Amino acid sequence: MQIRTDLAMESRALAEGTAGVMSRTYRRGSIEEIHVAIETEEAEKALGKPRGEYVTLCHPRILGAEAEERRALSRAVADAVRPLLPPFGDVMVVGLGNRHVTADALGSRVVESMMVTRHLKGTEPEGLQGRLRGVCAIAPGVLGVTGMETAEIVKGTVEKARPAAVIAIDALAARESGRICTTVQITDTGIQPGSGVGNHRRGLTRETLGVPVIAVGVPMVVYAAVIARDALTLLLSDMGLAEEEHAPALDALTDKVVKTGLGEMVVTPREVDELVGRVAMILADGLNMALQPRLSEEEIRILSHDGM
Numbered sequence: 625m626q627i628r629t630d631l632a633m634e635s636r637a638l639a640e641g642t643a644g645v646m647s648r649t650y651r652r653g654s655i656e657e658i659h660v661a662i663e664t665e666e667a668e669k670a671l672g673k674p675r676g677e678y679v680t681l682c683h684p685r686i687l688g689a690e691a692e693e694r695r696a697l698s699r700a701v702a703d704a705v706r707p708l709l710p711p712f713g714d715v716m717v718v719g720l721g722n723r724h725v726t727a728d729a730l731g732s733r734v735v736e737s738m739m740v741t742r743h744l745k746g747t748e749p750e751g752l753q754g755r756l757r758g759v760c761a762i763a764p765g766v767l768g769v770t771g772m773e774t775a776e777i778v779k780g781t782v783e784k785a786r787p788a789a790v791i792a793i794d795a796l797a798a799r800e801s802g803r804i805c806t807t808v809q810i811t812d813t814g815i816q817p818g819s820g821v822g823n824h825r826r827g828l829t830r831e832t833l834g835v836p837v838i839a840v841g842v843p844m845v846v847y848a849a850v851i852a853r854d855a856l857t858l859l860l861s862d863m864g865l866a867e868e869e870h871a872p873a874l875d876a877l878t879d880k881v882v883k884t885g886l887g888e889m890v891v892t893p894r895e896v897d898e899l900v901g902r903v904a905m906i907l908a909d910g911l912n913m914a915l916q917p918r919l920s921e922e923e924i925r926i927l928s929h930d931g932m
Contacts, residue, residue, distance in 0.1 A: 701910025713788025714758035737908035798843035
């Protein structure tokens with residue numbers, strides 16, 4: 625049974641023992657931080673992910689997290705993104721996805737809360753002179769709405785704005801239902817819009833855009849096949865049977881359920897509206913902190929939430 629996932633940490637687990645994959649894990653309070661480095665062509669093929677560095681931040685709950693826990697997650701995002709940024713130059717933030725579909729609207733929701741400062745060069749408000757990095761942001765929409773490939777729109781905008789780097793935000797697909805809105809992946813490899821749900825589009829990478837591309841994503845959906853297999857695994861457990869011994873039968877039965885009823889269906893939580901809003905604010909705060917290191921957290925919150 626093949627289930628797509630955008631998460632390197634899940635691909636690493638499926639390809640355990642593959643040479644050329646380095647992994648280490650840290651704890652930051654309630655946050656688990658997993659670093660995966662894909663270093664060889666063999667590892668690239670085994671994991672189905674391009675070579676590069678992947679940082680995954682995991683928090684057991686986002687919706688019920690206290691304010692200080694959310695701020696800690698934003699700081700962790702900032703700490704992961706900051707080393708990937710070039711030291712100088714403007715940065716373009718790209719919010720991917722369809723703003724009219726809640727589970728796919730994460731990118732555009734993040735863009736709404738970004739501190740955009742590129743237009744302020746030479747006219748910064750008093751007290752901010754020399755302290756702001758130039759940031760611009762776009763949410764280009766999807767092919768079915770615009771009639772243009774996202775990569776075409778972003779490439780044209782990059783050629784005009786000439787940023788030193790691009791940060792692309794997108795909703796991802798996970799292999800485990802527990803990863804939905806509890807996991808943030810940050811990577812220096814760029815992003816393939818729609819890859820998690822089998823909708824392959826031209827990638828946003830250093831090769832296609834000519835500048836470094838940092839991808840930030842959060843799983844918002846899983847395949848219905850995941851839910852079916854999880855249910856069958858629980859049934860086995862209740863019967864006192866080991867999953868490992870019956871894995872082939874589990875996969876075969878899951879495939880049968882999917883082919884006869886579920887198909888390529890993807891699933892998202894019923895409270896996804898609230899989850900997307902909460903996660904978008906956490907990401908926006910973290911990215912603003914990474915992009916504006918000369919400002920305090922309080923200044924960033926005031927300027928980004930109230931506008932400039």
